[in-house]
Amino acid sequence: EAGVAQSPRYKIIEKRQSVAFWCNPISGHATLYWYQQILGQGPKLLIQFQNNGVVDDSQLPKDRFSAERLKGVDSTLKIQPAKLEDSAVYLCASSLILSGNTEAFFGQGTRLTVV
Amino acid sequence: GIQVEQSPPDLILQEGANSTLRCNFSDSVNNLQWFHQNPWGQLINLFYIPSGTKQNGRLSATTVATERYSLLYISSSQTTDSGVYFCAVEQRSNYQLIWGAGTKLIIKP
Numbered sequence: 001e002a003g004v005a006q007s008p009r010y011k012i013i014e015k016r017q018s019v020a021f022w023c024n025p026i027s028g029h030a031t032l033y034w035y036q037q038i039l040g041q042g043p044k045l046l047i048q049f050q051n052n053g054v055v056d057d058s059q060l061p062k063d064r065f066s067a068e069r070l071k072g073v074d075s076t077l078k079i080q081p082a083k084l085e086d087s088a089v090y091l092c093a094s095s096l097i098l099s100g101n102t103e104a105f106f107g108q109g110t111r112l113t114v115v
Numbered sequence: 116g117i118q119v120e121q122s123p124p125d126l127i128l129q130e131g132a133n134s135t136l137r138c139n140f141s142d143s144v145n146n147l148q149w150f151h152q153n154p155w156g157q158l159i160n161l162f163y164i165p166s167g168t169k170q171n172g173r174l175s176a177t178t179v180a181t182e183r184y185s186l187l188y189i190s191s192s193q194t195t196d197s198g199v200y201f202c203a204v205e206q207r208s209n210y211q212l213i214w215g216a217g218t219k220l221i222i223k224p
Contacts, residue, residue: 031210041216042216043158091158102145102146103160104160104212108155108156108157109156109157109158111156
């Protein structure tokens with residue numbers, strides 16, 4: 001079974017530029033999450049999708065961050081314009097949420113450096 | 116909201132030693148997961164354990180849901196066990212994972 005795929009693995013951009021990350025969840029997983037992980041901290045949830053609907057985006061800085069999950073499969077997370085404090089690893093995860101099994105699986109992440 | 120506390124925050128051991136990592140949580144949860152984040156940042160699923168005990172090789176985990184804690188045991192540590200171990204609990208209301216701050220484990224050869 002293929003895992004959660006993310007791209008790119010690394011990205012370096014200048015502040016005020018824009019950037020986009022892509023995630024392909026495990027086949028059949030209805031729930032998709034985007035997390036931000038700053039060095040030395042645990043992951044912080046940015047947005048949770050159930051199929052193509054948003055369940056929770058309360059911690060997404062909506063003035064600069066946006067995310068979509070068209071057709072309930074792949075998802076993209078965009079930052080525009082980027083700030084220095086956005087430097088972090090962006091993790092995508094997916095889970096099945098059927099029959100009580102809600103185990104979440106993570107992709108390898110995208111390490112973003114804003115200079 | 117639910118609070119998740121992990122202890123100890125840091126642990127340095129010699130190769131071959133055993134260790135116990137603890138995760139306390141403040142309210143009833145649907146489920147609990149243990150992850151290992153390796154030095155390259157990959158989060159690896161270790162256990163999905165709402166209650167009871169599970170074992171996988173040198174690792175085992177026990178969750179006592181009624182007392183709101185979970186333990187991760189690592190036996191005969193190897194240098195590849197180094198990294199950060201996270202506990203994450205699933206809120207009943209929306210399936211969201213609430214994370215502990217992690218335990219940073221360093222295994223010295």
